[in-house]
Amino acid sequence: MNKAQWIPIIVLRIVAMAAAFVATLLMITSHDSAKVLGMTFQAKYNNSPTLKYFVIVSIITTIYSLATLFVPPKKSRRPILVLDLIVTCFLISSFSAAVGVGQLGKQGNSHAGWLPICGQVPKFCHHVSAALIAGFVAVILYVLLLLFSLNNVLDLVAFKA
């Protein structure tokens, strides 16, 4: 792998790590409370198993991205490519599940009788939305990273064939 192939991958990893870290921070610090019918109602990420899953995957992605920066590029192409694929799968999964639940928080579902909660806890919703944007950036960067790595590998096949 030459420098022209290697540097973009390093840059993508560093930015993806930053995005995953920001997503974690924003989701963990999302917090708001509202008074409904005299009762105080707390909105936190850990009230939802889906948002907890998002935080766990974001933390793992941050640590994984940091760790792979110290792996020599030539020696471990196969395990890194497979691990990149697995991390990307979990990132997409946690992001999509959180968006699905976030959409319900924002718009509710009248058929199911679920009211939107963003009117009551706007600070919480803004934080979660920002975390989802950072999560989306991490997803896009990991997909690009995979496509770039695949392209390098396939060029090698075409070159050596």
Add this chain to the structure above:
Amino acid sequence: MNKAQWIPIIVLRIVAMAAAFVATLLMITSHDSAKVLGMTFQAKYNNSPTLKYFVIVSIITTIYSLATLFVPPKKSRRPILVLDLIVTCFLISSFSAAVGVGQLGKQGNSHAGWLPICGQVPKFCHHVSAALIAGFVAVILYVLLLLFSLNNVLDLVAFKA
């Protein structure tokens, strides 16, 4: 690509196509109604944008899996690998979002004041659960397909290097 590499991919594609097709059928036919406070309440997949997204991606996966069966394996390794990756991303995304919303349907979220609906519309919930199981099978098969294709490509690199 020799036969030992090619046949498992064809088999994985056919089974993934069947799983995506079954997931589509089960989700589209999920339907139940309940009377709550004298009002009839209809539960259908298209009451939820997330479940609609699941159906659209399942249909696309079925058609894509069918189409790729007719593509000659040697000529188009690169576009097929990239398209496989993109389809897998969308499959994981739609499955995870649907599970996130399905979990709310089953267990609700007391903090958000969202009551579970599966007690009122059990037939709908069973259908959606079955569709999610079929969707999960399609996800696993596409991830295996990707890992298998990657392995073939990397073997080629190791062999030619």
